[in-house]
Amino acid sequence: MGKKEQLAEELEAALLAIDQDACRHIIMDDMADVPILSRIENAIVPALASIGVKWRNGDVALSQVYLSAKITDALLEEMLSSSHETLASRPKVAAVCLEDHHLLGIHVVRMVVRSSGYDVVDYGRMDLEPLVERVCRDEVDYLLISTLMLRSALRVEKLKEKLEERKCDACLIVGGAPFRYDASLWRRVGADFTSSSPSEALEFILSREGKR
Amino acid sequence: MKAMSSMERVLTSLQHKEPDRVPLLLSLTMHGAKMQGVSIQKYFSSPQLMAEAQVRMWKKYESDFLNSFTYSSAEVEAFGGSTIFYEDGPPNSGEPVIQALEDIESLEPPDVQTVKSLMVTIEATRRMKAAVGEEVPILGVTISPFSLPVMQMGFENYFDLLYSDMEHFRSLMKVNTEFQLQYANMLVEAGATAIVYFDPLSSTTIIPRAKFLETGFNIARDAVKRMHGPIVAHFASGRILPIVDKIIEAGFIGVSASVDEDLKILKKLAGGKLTLIGNLNGMEMPNWTAEQIDQNVRSAISDGARGGGFVLCDNHGEIPYQVSDETIQGIADASRKYGKYPLKRT
Ligand code: B12
Numbered sequence: 001m002g003k004k005e006q007l008a009e010e011l012e013a014a015l016l017a018i019d020q021d022a023c024r025h026i027i028m029d030d031m032a033d034v035p036i037l038s039r040i041e042n043a044i045v046p047a048l049a050s051i052g053v054k055w056r057n058g059d060v061a062l063s064q065v066y067l068s069a070k071i072t073d074a075l076l077e078e079m080l081s082s083s084h085e086t087l088a089s090r091p092k093v094a095a096v097c098l099e100d101h102h103l104l105g106i107h108v109v110r111m112v113v114r115s116s117g118y119d120v121v122d123y124g125r126m127d128l129e130p131l132v133e134r135v136c137r138d139e140v141d142y143l144l145i146s147t148l149m150l151r152s153a154l155r156v157e158k159l160k161e162k163l164e165e166r167k168c169d170a171c172l173i174v175g176g177a178p179f180r181y182d183a184s185l186w187r188r189v190g191a192d193f194t195s196s197s198p199s200e201a202l203e204f205i206l207s208r209e210g211k212r
Numbered sequence: 213m214k215a216m217s218s219m220e221r222v223l224t225s226l227q228h229k230e231p232d233r234v235p236l237l238l239s240l241t242m243h244g245a246k247m248q249g250v251s252i253q254k255y256f257s258s259p260q261l262m263a264e265a266q267v268r269m270w271k272k273y274e275s276d277f278l279n280s281f282t283y284s285s286a287e288v289e290a291f292g293g294s295t296i297f298y299e300d301g302p303p304n305s306g307e308p309v310i311q312a313l314e315d316i317e318s319l320e321p322p323d324v325q326t327v328k329s330l331m332v333t334i335e336a337t338r339r340m341k342a343a344v345g346e347e348v349p350i351l352g353v354t355i356s357p358f359s360l361p362v363m364q365m366g367f368e369n370y371f372d373l374l375y376s377d378m379e380h381f382r383s384l385m386k387v388n389t390e391f392q393l394q395y396a397n398m399l400v401e402a403g404a405t406a407i408v409y410f411d412p413l414s415s416t417t418i419i420p421r422a423k424f425l426e427t428g429f430n431i432a433r434d435a436v437k438r439m440h441g442p443i444v445a446h447f448a449s450g451r452i453l454p455i456v457d458k459i460i461e462a463g464f465i466g467v468s469a470s471v472d473e474d475l476k477i478l479k480k481l482a483g484g485k486l487t488l489i490g491n492l493n494g495m496e497m498p499n500w501t502a503e504q505i506d507q508n509v510r511s512a513i514s515d516g517a518r519g520g521g522f523v524l525c526d527n528h529g530e531i532p533y534q535v536s537d538e539t540i541q542g543i544a545d546a547s548r549k550y551g552k553y554p555l556k557r558t
Pocket of ligand 1: 104
């Protein structure tokens with residue numbers, strides 16, 4: 001195993017153990033002479049991606065997914081605050097909790113995507129009409145949408161319709177429990193992608209950007 | 213075999229014996245409002261409308277339970293919380309009532325008698341009992357002391373508390389446990405045959421086994437000891453395979469089964485000890501074709517029902533509002549078609 005892989009694995013283990021100090025030690029001390037973007041790419045991205053897959057398979061719990069995203073998000077802030085590097089702000093990505101009152105999902109998604117080096121505009125919780133306005137105005141390229149209730153998930157169809165009326169072609173990436181339990185729901189509501197792992201949403205964005 | 217009453221059917225299955233057919237639990241809550249032609253909010257404020265609809269739906273679909281559950285947020289209303297109602301979906305809890313840790317220090321267990329939303333459920337339970345007596349089991353649902361804080365303080369704050377401040381956590385559990393116990397026992401007194409202890413936070417979808425052993429497990433075991441009547445553990449479609457041994461140890465008589473897990477494996481681990489309740493995927497139901505209904509019902513029965521100890525049910529404990537009458541009827545029909553004991557070998 002190469003040094004990079006080893007650090008990613010050590011970070012993953014420390015994250016799953018919710019051992020903040022060990023995580024900090026790996027990113028800030030062991031990788032002190034590595035550029036920030038490489039620390040993200042070589043350690044944080046693979047660790048979070050692996051945790052996302054493990055949650056889907058039932059091998060780790062949501063508390064570990066949430067706390068590991070929170071730890072890496074804080075480390076990212078710490079790294080950025082002492083450097084001139086910034087997060088990539090293109091393509092423009094926004095995150096929203098659609099007509100629902102459950103923000104945990106979208107917060108995890110935002111923290112994971114940010115910790116992977118991409119800025120995410122936080123829309124918080126929004127109703128449909130103001131959201132359409134905002135997405136058009138901000139010229140969002142990718143909208144990350146989280147819902148926990150089925151009724152909110154079904155509202156994505158209306159959102160898509162309204163955005164099309166406005167000739168806004170933001171790419172819609174959906175997630176949350178309703179999309180996990182009904183594997184074809186994302187297609188039926190007209191979304192472009194879904195995953196239970198926020199890291200995979202980012203992979204989707206990057207591969208689509210690569211094809212442009 | 214002579215047809216059994218719903219109560220006989222369910223009790224036989226709970227004793228891990230085969231009744232005349234597989235008992236059917238249709239978790240219908242909001243559908244009662246549809247049937248009565250009123251809004252969901254109005255419906256959940258009327259014990260009379262609820263009791264009537266529960267009995268009518270039981271007769272219509274020939275299912276085996278009545279259910280007095282309204283919505284989870286009702287229990288947070290007891291602590292001063294608010295509820296947001298929708299025309300076409302379940303009510304949700306509003307802003308968390310615990311905004312700071314100090315709020316936990318001054319928290320007292322509310323008196324259920326003074327909580328309007330919960331007294332609706334108590335009164336609805338009484339009316340259901342008066343209508344069906346010993347013929348049909350009535351389920352009373354309470355949110356576990358351990359899962360309630362997600363709505364009391366927000367999910368993120370609760371995770372943070374669970375992982376960093378066991379002292380405040382324990383204070384909160386003390387208050388919630390007193391409250392939940394009071395409410396559960398009132399439900400039983402009002403006529404609930406069994407209590408469904410809703411505890412999805414303890415599922416390994418949400419916390420790892422080790423954390424569960426430190427927290428949710430002790431709370432559940434104590435609650436089971438102090439609650440009157442038989443108790444079923446429900447995890448709202450969360451995973452449980454890694455903690456089944458502990459669910460048995462805590463003293464539950466039954467447990468929910470999720471589509472996320474293999475019912476055959478669950479049956480192997482829990483058969484003869486816990487009645488399995490599940491595991492139809494409610495989220496997919498709105499789009500099920502007649503063939504899918506047949507296939508899903510048949511496979512749940514064939515994986516879980518042999519030897520009794522099984523109740524056919526959706527895996528969340530609430531069928532979504534979007535599921536049509538035809539689909540519900542189809543599930544009920546298929547449960548009778550494939551659920552006659554002795555089961556055919558498949
Ligand atoms: C724990 C739980 C509870 C707890 C806490 C819920 C809460 N958050 O408030 C309690 C007991 C309080 C509860 C109550 C209720 N619940 Co509940 N509950 C669950 C359970 C087990 C987990 C829910 C949860 O919060 N998960 C945390 C979030 C973060 O997980 P997630 O949405 O899957 O998100 C992950 C990924 O999907 C991904 N992701 C999320 N968003 C996005 C977005 C993008 C773009 C991407 C890429 C990825 C992504 O990232 C996250 C993790 O990394 C689920 C079933 C399950 N197995 O998931 C039911 C579930 C959410 N509950 C449900 C319901 C209906 C309810 C109630 C309305 C029941 C009622 N009638 O009262 C209430 C509402 C509570 C409220 N707040 O008012 C339904 C909702 C669907 C539906 N039928 O409409 C579910 C799905 C159960 C089911 N199978 O049907 N519940």
